Amino acid sequence: MSASWMEPVNLYVVVALPPGERKSAVFQKITAPLERLERELVEHALPDIEAAGVRKRIAERQAADAEKKAGDSTVGNPQQFLDDAIQAARDAEAIEVPVAPRLIADDTTPEALASLLAEQRGRIGVLSAEGGIFEILAGRYNKGQANLDVFLKGHSGDAVRVDRKGRAPEHIPEPAITLGLTVQPDVIRALADKPGFRGRGLVARCLYALPTSTVGYRDARPATVSPSVAAEYERRLMAIGRRSGHPGWHRPHPHAHAGGARSRRVVHGSD
Structure with missing residues (x-):
């Protein structure tokens, strides 16, 4: 019997x-293209965000005026005024302002992260040069209750x-x-002692790397990363981001491509 599944x-x-060990310096180099891409996405999306905000505020004022008119009406057709007010409220509510x-x-809380996921179509990276997120998950802001x-x-x-x-x-x-x-x-040594981290499987979901320390043995004149390699790394990250169908690309962009489906690996096996 054969089977397939997606991961x-x-x-x-x-x-x-x-x-x-210069963790922060290396981390900044690795994440810099993503920071630039995020700024580019925001710049690209800003006109639509501003335009939608204006439309929504105008519609909300019109809805408020219609509601006041319906409440104050003593002549004419009160039911028509009420219907107009209800429709105006619905029209205002239907206008979505992109985030x-x-x-x-x-270092975001689980509650804030869930909201971010909802806003960003279910995709977000939690990237940090420190491990404070584990303390937050363990209940730093939730009376010690892990979430x-x-x-x-x-x-x-x-x-x-x-x-x-x-x-x-x-x-x-x-x-x-x-x-x-x-x-x-x-930080890693303490993970297993945090309530729920091992029993619920969070510890097992992580891939761990413990490189050999170079403190005291570091090459004082190490070879630098080739500019062409750094440029290609950034180019590829930017290309992936532009193909992702991120909500920041909801207007056509000269470098954007269709996409946005959840990336998965299809694994085939047999019993």
């Missing part, structure tokens, strides 16, 4: 090195549904979080 290709990667595109989050659901589901692609008081429900059908952290070894 998300987003990864959770944790690199551990002691202080003095600013985001590619990267840092791991969004990270567990963001790795496997299970649907996320969030209901909060005073806000519309949020539903992310196939979330994909990419986690990239550079931390100190003590």
Whole structure:
């Protein structure tokens, strides 16, 4: 019997090195193209965000005027005034103001991350040169109660549904979080002791790298990264971003391509 299945290709990667290993400097080099791409996405989306905001504010004022007119009407057709007010309110509500595109989050709470995922069509990268996100997940702002659901589901692609008081429900059908952290070894050693981290599988979802320390043995004149290699790295990251169908590209762009489907690897096997 043959079978096939699909796996998300987003990864959770944790690199551990002691202080003095220049983690932050390397991290900045790696993420710089993503930061530039995010700024480009925001710049590209800003005209549509501003235009939609103007349309919505005008529609809301018109809806408020229609509601006032319906409430004050003593002559004419009160039912018509009411119908007009209801329709104006619906028209205003139907205008969606796009959010600013985001590619990267840092030390965000699980609740804020779920909202970011909903806004960004289920895709976000949590990238940080520190491991503070683990303390947040362990309950730093939640009286010590671990809240791991969004990270567990963001790795496997299970649907996320969030209901909060005073806000519309949020539903992310196939979330994909990419986690990239550079931390100190003590952070990794402490993970297994955090409530729920091992038992619920968060620890097992991460790929770990513990490079050999070069403190005291570092080459004082190391070879630099070739400018052509750095340029190609940035070019490829930018190309992937432009093909992604990110909401920041909701207007045609000279370098944009159709796309946006969840990237998956199809694995075939047999019993």
